[in-house]
Amino acid sequence: MKPRSKRLILLGSAVALLVGAVALVLTAFQQNLVFFHTPTEVAAGKAPVERVFRIGGLVEEGSIARNDDGYTVRFAITDTAQVIPVTYRGSLPSMFQEGKGAVVQGKLTSDGLFVATEVLAKHDENYMPVEAQYALDKAHQANQTVQY
Amino acid sequence: MTTDTLNRAERSRSLFRFAAPQVFYPIAGRLAPWFAGIAAVLTVVGLYIGFFVAPTDFQQGEVYRVIFIHVPAAWMSMLIYLVMAFWAAVGLVMNTRLSFMMSQALAPTGAMFCFVALWTGALWGKPTWGTYWVWDARLTSQLLLLFLYLGFIALTRAIEDSRRADRAGAIIALVGAINVPIIYFSVQWWNTLHQGASVSLTKAPSMATTMLSGMLIMALAAWAYTFAVAFWRVRSLILERERHTDWVGAELEAEAKRQ
Amino acid sequence: MMEWESWSAFWDMGGNAWFVWGSYSITAMLIVLELVLVLRRRKETVLRLLRLRRAAPYATGGQRMNEEMF
Numbered sequence: 399m400k401p402r403s404k405r406l407i408l409l410g411s412a413v414a415l416l417v418g419a420v421a422l423v424l425t426a427f428q429q430n431l432v433f434f435h436t437p438t439e440v441a442a443g444k445a446p447v448e449r450v451f452r453i454g455g456l457v458e459e460g461s462i463a464r465n466d467d468g469y470t471v472r473f474a475i476t477d478t479a480q481v482i483p484v485t486y487r488g489s490l491p492s493m494f495q496e497g498k499g500a501v502v503q504g505k506l507t508s509d510g511l512f513v514a515t516e517v518l519a520k521h522d523e524n525y526m527p528v529e530a531q532y533a534l535d536k537a538h539q540a541n542q543t544v545q546y
Numbered sequence: 547m548t549t550d551t552l553n554r555a556e557r558s559r560s561l562f563r564f565a566a567p568q569v570f571y572p573i574a575g576r577l578a579p580w581f582a583g584i585a586a587v588l589t590v591v592g593l594y595i596g597f598f599v600a601p602t603d604f605q606q607g608e609v610y611r612v613i614f615i616h617v618p619a620a621w622m623s624m625l626i627y628l629v630m631a632f633w634a635a636v637g638l639v640m641n642t643r644l645s646f647m648m649s650q651a652l653a654p655t656g657a658m659f660c661f662v663a664l665w666t667g668a669l670w671g672k673p674t675w676g677t678y679w680v681w682d683a684r685l686t687s688q689l690l691l692l693f694l695y696l697g698f699i700a701l702t703r704a705i706e707d708s709r710r711a712d713r714a715g716a717i718i719a720l721v722g723a724i725n726v727p728i729i730y731f732s733v734q735w736w737n738t739l740h741q742g743a744s745v746s747l748t749k750a751p752s753m754a755t756t757m758l759s760g761m762l763i764m765a766l767a768a769w770a771y772t773f774a775v776a777f778w779r780v781r782s783l784i785l786e787r788e789r790h791t792d793w794v795g796a797e798l799e800a801e802a803k804r805q
Numbered sequence: 806m807m808e809w810e811s812w813s814a815f816w817d818m819g820g821n822a823w824f825v826w827g828s829y830s831i832t833a834m835l836i837v838l839e840l841v842l843v844l845r846r847r848k849e850t851v852l853r854l855l856r857l858r859r860a861a862p863y864a865t866g867g868q869r870m871n872e873e874m875f
Contacts, residue, residue, distance in 0.1 A: 597808070597815070598808050598809075599808070600808070601808065602808070602819070607819045607821070608818040608819035608821055608825065609818065609819065609821040609824050609825060611818070611825055612824065612825055612828045615828060615829065615832050616828070619832070654839065655839065658835050658836075658839055661835070662831070662832050662835060665828065665831055665832075666828040666831075666832065669823075669824045669825075669827050669828045670824060670828070672824060673821055673824050771836070775839060775840070775843055778843045778844065778847060779843050779846070781847060782843075782846050782847045782850045785850050785851065785854060786850055786854070789854050789857070789858075794854070795858060798851060798854055798855050798858060799855075801851050801855075802851075802855055
């Protein structure tokens with residue numbers, strides 16, 4: 399290959415990459431700067447209607463239930479202020495648990511039920527040994543008994 | 547007055563001396579193997595702690611052990627871009643050729659770490675989040691960083707005239723540097739699937755000590771590796787750029803005798 | 806081996822072998838690749854410049870370049 403055409407290809411790919419980068423920012427950020435809405439925002443009607451969007455929050459304690467088909471899961475997403483009931487058919491990530499973070503994608507029906515097509519687990523930034531968590535839970539329980 | 551100012555002037559001139567490729571070339575050559583050695587030792591220690599001392603994580607189990615490369619690589623990819631932008635700015639302002647060469651010597655390593663951060667992040671995301679990829683602000687801005695690196699590399703290599711290549715690259719480096727704080731703070735500024743920082747200057751780390759020490763040692767290893775590779779690479783760049791000078795001629799002849 | 810019951814447990818990574826070892830192996834490969842490329846580039850540069858220099862030993866113009874050091 400001639401050096402000139404090689405240069406041209408390199409320059410072309412540089413320009414293409416930069417244009418691609420800018421396009422990426424403009425489109426992806428436009429749509430996804432708000433990667434998910436909180437249940438409070440949804441309850442306040444700030445979430446898009448009749449369009450696919452995401453809700454993020456904690457899976458409410460004691461809310462996970464399976465339908466008789468063993469495939470459909472019902473649970474609730476909460477930010478401790480508002481609660482949104484969710485239904486989902488499909489497999490769940492292994493870290494999806496009650497009391498832990500989750501992001502669900504889907505549509506809101508008119509009766510306020512969120513029909514999810516995708517469920518992602520969102521974990522926090524804490525890393526510790528299993529024993530430490532066990533000790534923490536114990537301490538937490540002890541603390542609660544004292545308060546009563 | 548005179549001796550003091552003279553000393554200071556002399557000192558600043560001697561610092562400036564290192565900006566001369568001829569002076570820096572042998573220094574880089576002598577330092578690089580040391581940094582490579584330090585990197586190798588730190589990697590062995592860091593991996594030993596990461597795999598054999600650090601305990602299983604309470605919520606993620608064993609898969610969290612990806613953190614020992616993911617976080618150092620991600621930090622390094624952001625830091626190297628900032629250093630590139632710094633040298634580009636120095637080069638534009640002071641008109642020092644070596645600064646531009648340093649910035650170009652760092653770019654491929656930065657791109658490598660950026661790719662590693664994305665790759666390990668994807669493999670970590672699948673078992674924990676349930677997906678290899680999402681377009682949240684953190685992941686998208688990190689992908690943009692990779693494109694900035696590749697754009698910088700392609701542009702500086704595409705332009706034949708090295709002075710123009712230096713300037714064009716410097717502009718990408720400086721403009722793109724805006725993206726680095728966006729990556730870093732994206733998890734605070736916007737709702738993202740990616741969790742917040744476990745380690746930062748403003749709060750106590752939310753990691754067990756052995757996990758944290760393994761990660762920090764791996765980060766130091768990444769620093770040492772970057773120094774070694776960038777020094778080796780800048781030596782080739784210096785030879786290339788200074789090939790018409792007498793000292794490079796002498797260096798090449800000496801190199802020929804060594805082989 | 807304080808963390809692992811056996812080597813097979815170590816390689817299995819709690820069922821996450823692909824995710825953990827897929828991360829580490831690709832990273833190791835890229836680092837080795839970069840080192841090889843960097844060291845090969847140096848050798849190649851020295852040889853090429855030597856060849857150029859021997860082909861035209863007087864076309865160096867070294868003095869001028871040495872003066873504008875920075």
